[in-house]
Amino acid sequence: MALNKNALIRYKTIDKCLQNQARHWSLEDLIEACSDALYEFEGKDVNISKRTVQLDLQMMRGDKLGYNALIEVYDRKFYRYADPDYSITQIPLTENDMNVLSETMDMLRQFQDFSLFSEFRGIFNKLEDQIYTERHHKPSVIHLDRNADLKGIDLLDELYQAILKEVVLEVMYQSFNAMVPSETTFHPYFLKEYNNRWFLVGRRSDHERILTFALDRIMGIDYNFTETYIPCPINADDYYKNTIGVTVLDxxxxxxxxxxxxxxxxxxxxxxxxxxxxxxxxxxxxxxxxxxxxxxxxxxxxxxxxxxxxxxxxxxxxxxxxxxxxxxxxxxxxxx
Structure with a gap:
């Protein structure tokens, strides 16, 4: 069953409240806690009706989400977990859940060279270890080609950040036909992947022609903060619309x-x-x-x-x- 973000925030907030049995939680208290949590996440006031939280409690009690939470009412007014140690975050994963998590981990691993995921690497490793510890080992049913030993792949995130921040680069590049590398003042526009290889697309400072550099032929890069970045004049989809691969011709x-x-x-x-x-x-x-x-x-x-x-x-x-x-x-x- 698909959950929207607000519903998931409410479930987790109610769960946290009911775990705190040092306090009495009325329906009004739960509504207020959920409203505060949504304001924290969304940055704006969200009106939550009494009916909404009542349905949330009913959903948590049921098995549609796999929670089966034993939520009891005492003194005809207050809510709590019958088991003080219970939490919806501690319910065991089903075999299907583990399969989905395993395949998701395999996909996320393809992007581990990007700093966007760097802060999550430790979490991914722990999650992956937990998944494989609690289940029978099975080969992945999804296999993605990836050449982890490809020369220049270590530059991928640095180039990605340079494009986002619109930084001019000094690129030391040596094509297969060149005897020695040459240095080019380069304005990077986007990264292109084709046939399990990565390419940097942009232009030189002294020429409008769009160039494509294979990452495995880049000998080194440096930053040029003195030159003004020339914005990208093309749309990548339009640029490649008549092309198979990366070599765009006139x-x-x-x-x-x-x-x-x-x-x-x-x-x-x-x-x-x-x-x-x-x-x-x-x-x-x-x-x-x-x-x-x-x-x-x-x-x-x-x-x-x-x-x-x-x-x-x-x-x-x-x-x-x-x-x-x-x-x-x-x-x-x-x-x-």
Whole structure:
């Protein structure tokens, strides 16, 4: 059963009140305590009716939330737990709860390099240890690809913070084609993840062209507080809307790609399109299918299509078809 935030705050407040049996708690006292708690969290007065708190008590007594709290009324006016040691925070987790928590921990672990979660790392570790201590060990049913040993991943949070704070960077960068690294005054705009690798997107001070730096090729970064930050002129979704991967080209390279996929692989391409623009053009009698999409003819597109080998045939444009023909001929010579 889903809980809204205010209801959860009220349940926890009532629970805390009823644990304090040194004081008598009337319905009016519980209403006042809940109002104070909501004001503390929301920063504004929230009107709580008597009916609302009565329904909260009823809900806590029931099993819909798994509380089954033994809340008794004494002197016809005051509320308390029949067991003074009871608390809704101490009820045991169900197996389903533990499964959900385990999978959530696996997902959160993907973001542990961000300082946003740094203060929770100890809590996550304790929670994870408690979960695995109290249950039978089972393999995760959710597995996310993550290359923890990727060079440059340690820069991820520092770059993230620089973007948020709009700080100009001095980036020492060395591409795979460069003999030595070079230093660039760089205005960072956003981080991009593709194929389990991270990239920094921004521009140089002396040129408006948007550049993409792979984090594993960044040799070092420093801060430049003397130069004024140039705001980001683009929207990331618009910037990548015609692109597969991270290499955004100009409109000269924006082409209508037409390709045919054999019967065995066509369902995979149909259910998991290469790009948002992909359309089914024709279903053939032999089970193969012809698709079309409009994207930049960049390196990532070529790798994606070439990865299907003989299962995929590029029909147009002719320039891309001829290039693939040449590449397959060159590849064939390697296996003669």
């Amino acid at each position: 409109n000269r390279f924006l082409k209508n790609i037409k390709f045919k996929v054999d019967r065995k692989n066509a369902p995979y391409v149909l259910t998991k399109p290469f790009h948002a623009s992909q359309k089914l053009i024709e279903k053939h009698e032999d089970g193969s299918m012809t698709f079309g999409m409009k994207v930049h003819t960049n390196y990532e597109l070529e790798r994606l299509l070439l990865g299907f080998g003989k299962s995929l045939e590029v029909l147009s444009p002719r320039q891309l078809r001829r290039k693939f023909s040449r590449l397959f001929e060159e590849a064939y010579t390697l296996y003669k």
